Amino acid sequence: MLILLFLLPLSSPLAAPSSPPGSPGGTVWTHFGGLVSSSPDPSLISNLGQGFPDSPPPAFVRNQLQKAMEEGAAPHQYTRSSGHPLLVKELASRYSQHLARDLDPLTSVAITVGASQALYLSLQSLISPGDEVVIFEPYFDLYLSQVKLAGGTPVFVPLDFTPFSDPSGRGGEWTMNPERLKAAVGPRTRCVILNSPHNPTGKVFTRGEMQDIADAISPFPRAVVLSDEVYKFIVHSPPALPPGAPAERVPGHTHFASLPGMYERTLTISSAGKTFSATGWQVGWAIGPESLIAPIQEMLPSVQFCASTLMQEAIAKALPLADEEYEDPASGKKYVSYYAWLLREYTEKRDFLVRALEGAGFRVPDYSKVAGGGFFIFAQVTDEITSEIPADVLGRECAAAPGGRAGEGWALCEYLLESKGVGLIPASPFFSTQSAANEQFVRVAFCKNRKVIEEAGRALLCTSGGGEEGEEEDSQCQALLESASLT
Amino acid sequence: MSSLSSLSSSLSKPTVWHEFSPLASASGAVNLGQGFPNWDPPGFVKQALKDAVDVPGPAVNQYCRSQCHLPLATALADEYKARPSWSHLPIDPLTNIVSSVGCTQVMYCAFRSLLSPGDEVLLLEPAFDIYASQVKLCGGEPRFCSLTTDLSAPLTSNDVFKFDWEKLEAAITEKTRVLVLNTPHNPTGKMFSMPELSRIAEMVEAHPNLLVFSDEVYEHMVYDDASSPHISFATLPGMWDRTLTLSSAGKTFSTTGWKVGWGVGPEHIIKKMTDLQNWVCFSAPSVTQEAIARSLVRARQPYLEYSSFYAWLADDYRRKRAILTEHLASVGLTPISPQGGFFICADSSSITCPDSVYHEPSLSAPQPMPRDWALARHLTQTVKVAAIPPSPFYSPANVAEASHYLRFAFCKTDEELEEAGRRLREHLGAR
Numbered sequence: 001m002l003i004l005l006f007l008l009p010l011s012s013p014l015a016a017p018s019s020p021p022g023s024p025g026g027t028v029w030t031h032f033g034g035l036v037s038s039s040p041d042p043s044l045i046s047n048l049g050q051g052f053p054d055s056p057p058p059a060f061v062r063n064q065l066q067k068a069m070e071e072g073a074a075p076h077q078y079t080r081s082s083g084h085p086l087l088v089k090e091l092a093s094r095y096s097q098h099l100a101r102d103l104d105p106l107t108s109v110a111i112t113v114g115a116s117q118a119l120y121l122s123l124q125s126l127i128s129p130g131d132e133v134v135i136f137e138p139y140f141d142l143y144l145s146q147v148k149l150a151g152g153t154p155v156f157v158p159l160d161f162t163p164f165s166d167p168s169g170r171g172g173e174w175t176m177n178p179e180r181l182k183a184a185v186g187p188r189t190r191c192v193i194l195n196s197p198h199n200p201t202g203k204v205f206t207r208g209e210m211q212d213i214a215d216a217i218s219p220f221p222r223a224v225v226l227s228d229e230v231y232k233f234i235v236h237s238p239p240a241l242p243p244g245a246p247a248e249r250v251p252g253h254t255h256f257a258s259l260p261g262m263y264e265r266t267l268t269i270s271s272a273g274k275t276f277s278a279t280g281w282q283v284g285w286a287i288g289p290e291s292l293i294a295p296i297q298e299m300l301p302s303v304q305f306c307a308s309t310l311m312q313e314a315i316a317k318a319l320p321l322a323d324e325e326y327e328d329p330a331s332g333k334k335y336v337s338y339y340a341w342l343l344r345e346y347t348e349k350r351d352f353l354v355r356a357l358e359g360a361g362f363r364v365p366d367y368s369k370v371a372g373g374g375f376f377i378f379a380q381v382t383d384e385i386t387s388e389i390p391a392d393v394l395g396r397e398c399a400a401a402p403g404g405r406a407g408e409g410w411a412l413c414e415y416l417l418e419s420k421g422v423g424l425i426p427a428s429p430f431f432s433t434q435s436a437a438n439e440q441f442v443r444v445a446f447c448k449n450r451k452v453i454e455e456a457g458r459a460l461l462c463t464s465g466g467g468e469e470g471e472e473e474d475s476q477c478q479a480l481l482e483s484a485s486l487t
Numbered sequence: 488m489s490s491l492s493s494l495s496s497s498l499s500k501p502t503v504w505h506e507f508s509p510l511a512s513a514s515g516a517v518n519l520g521q522g523f524p525n526w527d528p529p530g531f532v533k534q535a536l537k538d539a540v541d542v543p544g545p546a547v548n549q550y551c552r553s554q555c556h557l558p559l560a561t562a563l564a565d566e567y568k569a570r571p572s573w574s575h576l577p578i579d580p581l582t583n584i585v586s587s588v589g590c591t592q593v594m595y596c597a598f599r600s601l602l603s604p605g606d607e608v609l610l611l612e613p614a615f616d617i618y619a620s621q622v623k624l625c626g627g628e629p630r631f632c633s634l635t636t637d638l639s640a641p642l643t644s645n646d647v648f649k650f651d652w653e654k655l656e657a658a659i660t661e662k663t664r665v666l667v668l669n670t671p672h673n674p675t676g677k678m679f680s681m682p683e684l685s686r687i688a689e690m691v692e693a694h695p696n697l698l699v700f701s702d703e704v705y706e707h708m709v710y711d712d713a714s715s716p717h718i719s720f721a722t723l724p725g726m727w728d729r730t731l732t733l734s735s736a737g738k739t740f741s742t743t744g745w746k747v748g749w750g751v752g753p754e755h756i757i758k759k760m761t762d763l764q765n766w767v768c769f770s771a772p773s774v775t776q777e778a779i780a781r782s783l784v785r786a787r788q789p790y791l792e793y794s795s796f797y798a799w800l801a802d803d804y805r806r807k808r809a810i811l812t813e814h815l816a817s818v819g820l821t822p823i824s825p826q827g828g829f830f831i832c833a834d835s836s837s838i839t840c841p842d843s844v845y846h847e848p849s850l851s852a853p854q855p856m857p858r859d860w861a862l863a864r865h866l867t868q869t870v871k872v873a874a875i876p877p878s879p880f881y882s883p884a885n886v887a888e889a890s891h892y893l894r895f896a897f898c899k900t901d902e903e904l905e906e907a908g909r910r911l912r913e914h915l916g917a918r
Contacts, residue, residue: 056540056548065540065774069533077523077744081505113588117768145766280549280773301502302620303767304592309744310536311772 025399027141028429035417046448046456047423048353049413051199051376053277053447058338059329060321061276064314075309082297083111083285084312090319095268095287098249099258107290110297111307115230115271115284116142118296121303122226122267122286123150123191125295131190136176138430138438140199140228152191156432157184159203164363164380172365172380174203178212185216189223192216194256197231197373200430200443204371206239207254214259224292227256229270231374233339236347239371251343252373257288264289272315274375275342276322277447283307283315346375349446349453353377356457357444359477361385375447378427380440381412389415402428408439420459501850502616503879510864511873517899517907519811520863520873522673522830523743524898529796531785532740536778547777553769554761555586555749556776562783563749569787572722582754585761588771590704590735590748591617593760597700597731597750598625598665600763606664611650613880613889615673615702627665631882632658634675638834644677644825645715652686659690665698666691668720671705674877674894675832676825678715688723698756699730704748705828707739707797710805715826721752728753736779738829738898739800740786745775804829804897807904811897814908819918820893829898832877836891838915840865853883858890866893870914872907 026034029050036045047054056062068074075084082088085105092105103109112118119142127133127150135143137156147154157180164171185192192213196205205213217223238252248254257266271284286296300306322338335341354364354377362379365372386408394411401410409426416422427441428434446453462477504521511518518525527533539547551557560580567573577583587593598621602608608622612633619629632655640646659666666687670679679687691697701720709717721730735748750760764770786796793799808824811831815822821834844861852860859876867873875896877889897904 052545052549054545054549056543056545062540062548066537069537071527075744076528076742077525078521079744113592113768113771116766120767142766142769149763149766278548280545280547280551280770282768282770282772299624301504302617302624303595304588304746305617306744306746307588308746308772308775310742310775 025404027400028425031398031400032413032417032423032425035414036423039417039421045417045421045423046452046459048445048448048452048456049423049425049443051443051445051447052273052279054452055277055449057276057278057281058326060326060338061278061314061318064317065310068310068314074313077309079306079309079312081300081306082106083109083307084309084316087111087283087285087312087316090316091285091287094319098255099263099268099287101263103287104290108287108293110286110293110300111312112284112286112296112300113304113307114273114279114282115228115269117282118267118269118271118284118286119143119193119226119228120146120149121296121299122269122292123147123152125292125299126150126190126224127152128190130188132186132188134181134184134189134192135432136193136195136198137432138200138427138441139193139432140195141429143193143195144432147191147193153188154432155184155189157181159201161437169366169369171370172363172378173370174198174201174378176205176209176212178209178216181213181216185220185223187220187222189217189220191224191226193226193228195228196253196256197235199231199374200376200425200427200441201378202365202372202374202376204235204237204239204252204373205254206371207242207245207259210254210256210259213256214262214265217265218261223265225256225262225266227266227268229253229255229268230274232270233275233342234346234375235371235373236343236350237367237370237372252371264291267292272318274447275339276315276318278315281311281315283311346446349448349450350375350377352453352457353444353446356460360460362442375445377444377446379442379444381409381442386412401426402431403434407434408436409442410439413442416460422456422459502620503851503875506849506851507863507867507873507875510867514868514871514873516867516871516873517903517910518873519895519897519899519903519907520867520875522896522898523737524741525900525903526741528741528745531790531796532742532778532782535781535785536745536775538781539774539777542777547773549773551770551773551776553765554757555580555584556770556773556780559586559747559749559776559780559783560584562780563751566783566787567751570719572719576722576727578751579754583757584749584751585757585764586747586749586771586776587764588748588768589737589743589746590702590733591621592746592768592771593733593735593748593750594618594700594702595621595625596760596764596767597733597756598622598627599767600759601698601756602627602664605662607660607662608665608667609658609663610667611655611669612882612885613674613877614667615669616879618667619882628662629882630658630663631885633881633885633888634677636888642821642823644672644675644823644827644832645680647823648672648675648677650683650686655687656690659694659697661694661696663694663697665700667700667702669702670720671703671708671717671825671827673705673828674830674875674880675823676828676830678709678717678827679720680715681718684718684720684723687720688726691729692725697729699726701730701732703732703734704738706734707800708804708829709801709827710808711826717827728755731756736775736782739797740779740782741898742775742779745779747771747775747779807897807899807901810901810904811895811907814904814911815895817908817917818911818915820895820911820915829896831895831897832892833874833895834891835859835862835893837918838862844868851879853878853886857886859892863893870910872910 088105159174235252273279326338361384564580731752737743790796819837863876874893
């Protein structure tokens with residue numbers, strides 16, 4: 001009788017709604033997170049794996065919650081289901097400028113629990129059985145799970161990798177092939193998920209590439225673009241602007257919805273989490289035409305009634321302050337805005353890690369030539385590095401790994417964690433199929449505090465076990481570190 | 488348009504809340520409609536949030552564990568294990584607790600992860616209106632079974648509102664996947680007794696595919712521990728493995744806008760919900776979860792002259808219940824005194840509603856406009872005291888059962904309750 005209780009009929013792929021994708025062996029996150037937490041001293045690990053900051057939000061953001069606790073200072077009860085009035089007004093105003101059109105706060109905005117929920121609800125509202133969703137690969141693994149949960153069929157469009165041997169010097173750049181995209185889009189296409197800046201590669205889609213996407217979907221009126229823009233304020237290496245092009249409101253970032261004819265075809269999704277190092281605040285949003293936003297708004301009362309009034313009010317109050325002059329708490333140096341400081345901070349950290357990774361034998365893009373955004377470096381491993389992986393780690397059985405075995409990238413990350421205390425994430429889970437090519441990449445996060453980044457650099461570069469050879473390696477290591485030091 | 492998208496489009500009607508909140512505001516009414524307090528959370532809860540924001544590193548300001556922020560899971564496990572009726576149950580913070588964005592999203596994740604298409608969910612009417620729309624959004628079929636009303640009984644919610652056992656028994660079929668219990672009950676304030684819950688447990692035993700979701704958000708608003716204690720269905724023999732117990736911080740700590748809710752249950756239920764939540768929003772906000780974790784501990788300590796915050800809370804609401812009961816009775820709105828929760832269902836039979844109100848345009852009313860809806864609009868606009876019509880808490884076929892009731896909330900300041908009383912007497916006259 002008890003066994004009968006737990007046997008649920010499996011949902012057929014065409015029935016709605018679908019069960020969540022199972023992950024019996026765990027995910028790349030639970031696997032590597034588990035390795036970190038079960039290590040002898042987790043505090044000694046330089047964890048550049050998980051894609052969220054390790055420091056709190058800036059003081060002006062935290063202060064909004066602090067001040068909200070004063071008597072009568074803030075609303076503590078339910079708010080409007082579609083979004084707290086103060087926040088939707090602020091966002092409508094900002095996006096009206098970004099998209100150069102007049103947005104109605106009541107009909108163009110839906111507030112969600114982080115961008116993740118905006119994506120979830122977008123897909124839930126749009127997908128009917130048989131619908132296809134175009135996903136560029138490599139991809140943030142959440143997308144695939146959410147598409148399946150909505151009953152959609154994923155259609156993968158691989159991005160092209162520019163080898164480091166390429167004479168242009170743009171090795172490491174990922175590009176979109178418009179012909180490949182055109183071949184993947186058709187009458188069954190309901191969504192194209194665009195993530196720029198891109199997780200995990202750090203790619204920034206150019207205006208030209210976005211126009212190619214617009215051209216590809218134009219003949220198919222059902223196709224909607226979900227534009228995940230959570231890293232948009234961290235374009236550390238902007239793409240070159242075409243001559244005569246106007247300066248962008250958000251440096252280096254093109255809003256897909258601002259392209260001709262695309263506002264009606266786009267759900268623009270973003271959040272406060274990455275911008276303000278407040279991923280635990282979970283304030284996200286979807287912006288778009290009433291035809292696309294209304295179905296999301298309709299679901300919100302049944303999903304959660306409303307998102308947290310407290311967190312929404314705090315972010316609404318913080319947003320205008322981010323445009324004001326910002327003083328670096330450590331150095332006292334003043335920046336024209338918080339966004340300017342954020343870019344500078346991430347650029348310095350990126351540069352340090354680039355040198356450390358190169359010194360350790362990885363191949364990384366030359367960001368003076370390659371555009372980049374977000375806080376991930378997508379590094380290519382070389383034989384020099386992989387030759388160090390112990391034979392008993394490479395290829396061993398591992399339920400969480402793609403294919404159930406630790407491929408080169410996966411094994412390398414396990415080895416680096418154990419031997420050097422540096423946590424990276426293998427890229428293989430971000431591809432739809434397993435291949436030797438996919439195993440060559442690892443994702444390195446630099447959204448960490450300076451000390452952790454320095455430690456990681458030191459650990460990656462300095463491999464000596466002592467002795468004469470060790471001393472020489474040490475001094476080279478020291479020199480590299482000094483030249484790259486985060487001042 | 489096929490099933491998934493059409494499910495969400497079936498929700499396009501605004502809810503009763505979307506009509507009455509703006510109406511109350513526009514009319515300058517004392518809002519005894521929507522069930523949230525009009526005061527700040529207690530000082531220790533606000534302090535807990537301030538402390539939470541200041542925790543260094545990523546522990547609180549960044550993503551927490553998808554299942555539940557661990558300090559909150561630990562605090563909840565401790566809280567439930569400390570309750571005598573729960574002490575025999577194995578509550579592991581790592582496997583038996585899930586948190587989400589208010590109890591509402593806990594319920595959503597439960598339905599979404601545990602219902603297969605076509606599964607039935609049995610709701611006891613009157614039922615919080617969101618349950619039915621959640622069931623439909625998640626591909627299930629809501630079914631309804633009404634509580635009976637006996638106004639010849641003593642006028643308390645436990646005595647007036649009862650179960651029709653034959654009807655309930657008939658309503659549970661092989662397709663029934665979930666039975667939703669809500670105790671203390673919104674809107675009536677009824678608290679399900681041990682004999683009643685035991686009878687339900689027998690039915691659950693007889694139907695192996697049936698799970699119970701027990702919504703207990705008003706669990707600390709209990710006015711007579713001796714004769715009407717709060718009982719969690721999960722604590723009945725054999726029911727732990729069949730039950731998801733839901734609750735939240737919102738009503739207890741006057742933080743409905745913080746949206747911290749949780750579910751407690753056996754691993755097989757909690758795991759499915761967690762797997763789903765991973766993809767819905769990844770995790771609920773961590774900051775508020777941390778604040779509530781700390782508040783749960785503090786709430787068990789002496790508070791003012793009381794043994795705990797909960798003891799103070801129950802006493803304060805008991806006092807407010809008396810104030811509103813008297814005001815309602817004084818104008819012939821016969822109150823059915825609730826044993827729990829902060830709502831009073833009042834019998835409105837002796838009040839007349841002007842005909843014109845029935846023809847007013849309404850965003851959300853069933854057509855033709857039911858009597859209770861019209862009366863609630865009249866009270867809100869003319870008497871300037873907002874109440875909620877209970878008809879949204881009934882399925883369309885049973886809306887008439889609500890026609891002679893109105894739901895009033897007493898989670899309001901004493902001043903507001905007094906003002907409401909004054910306005911009621913001014914317009915309806917003392918009886």
